[in-house]
Amino acid sequence: MLLGSLLLLSGCSSSTAWGWYVINPWTPAGWTNVKFLIGGMGSTILISIIAAAISIVLGLIVALPGLSNRWGIRLINRIYVEFIRSIPLLPMLFWVFYGLPIVFRSMGLNIPIDPFWGAIITLAISDSAFTAEIYRAGIQSIARGQTEAAQTIGLNYAQTMRYVILPQAVRRILPPLANQFIYIVKMSAFASVIGMQELTRRANELVVTEYRPLEIYTLLILEYLVLVLVISAGVRWLERRMGSDERG
């Protein structure tokens, strides 16, 4: 259907309302534009992957205190999750990019934050609150008897987590974690406002010079669509592989 509507739209390109020529890969000018737009793909993917990797580790570190028997320790988890979760992404991005270097300077540190790392830090921290909740739910869903059995064969807390609980929990939380990764990919578009040359930024820049927002943003949306579909397929493959591992 998508393809059909595209054909329909391109059929209208002779009318003044449409200007698909601007991204027509079979003309030299159009091809240059398409290459420019797709050229942002690398940054979008790189930012998303690094942010997700940090979030997966950070989320676990945040989740574990939330499973403690002691309320004081659980409180650390609650405060982090509630606080981070309440900050909209764009203000956090501004705070990290414009504000954090000032915080560093006041501490006598000279750590510049470029758009690339500004985007990664923001996405990772923002996402980690959600990842932490996913971990907590996943770990809590593993029956209490598993922990008890691990204790009776002498495993300590870290060993119980590593060898018994997490391998089982990860299988269950993979779908929601994949969801979060898709969310990160999409939210990485915000990095455009601090000047990161990713997909959305490039589309914006091209719109300014070509003045063809409809066509360019349509292609932009399709770029995200392809990216997300590829991720979904990858996760399904991973789930199948892990599922067959656990079967029986």
Place this chain on the structure above:
Amino acid sequence: MAETAIEMIGVNKWFGDFHVLKDIDLTVGAGERVVVCGPSGSGKSTVVRCINRLEAHQQGTIRVDGIELTDDPGSVAAIRSEVGMVFQQFNLFPHLTVLQNLTLGPMKARGLPRSEAEDRARMYLERVKIPEQAEKRPGQLSGGQQQRVAIARSLCMEPKVMLFDEPTSALDPEMISEVLDVMVELAEEGMTMVVVTHEMGFARKVADQMVFMDAGEIVETGAPAEFFEAPKSARCRTFLGQILSH
């Protein structure tokens, strides 16, 4: 301390307001087999779970092999290394093979090299008569086989004491005997055992001491012969009448 494996003196425990264990005194000698029975909710599982600190008691003293059980993680670890436990629900690790279930403890908690841990695991699988299932996952086994794997997993830690918390209650009837057979053999080899069970045939065969619990108290203890033939308390008579009548 001549040959006392487990000593519980004046043990009390509450779940919130609920007084689940009331002044429990119990002594289990080394090599002795104790069978604990009683109606559900009587606290018999809790007694067993207190012995390896899956539940913490609030009053009284518990000693295992002379080590007193306290909040100190060292004492908990020391006692757990001497005490094996078999659960009603098996609690095998579903993501690991049978062999990996058996080698995990020896390798990670004891630092045994893999080859040695696997040799030991295969030896105990032989003992529970399922050496051919080593590479399968728990989900591929019957309930009776799973419970035998669970027993082997505990034995791989070479404990001095084995606790059984209703080991056959989750099993289909035709699988109960294969698990009990393994437990009888274990008893004959001289293992110290505390068994919570309703299997009175098993109790008659292996128990040195019967313990009857009701409402959080130890109501009656005694050698199986007198316990079954001439129970002293009315509560125990009623209970035995109920479970032995069919």
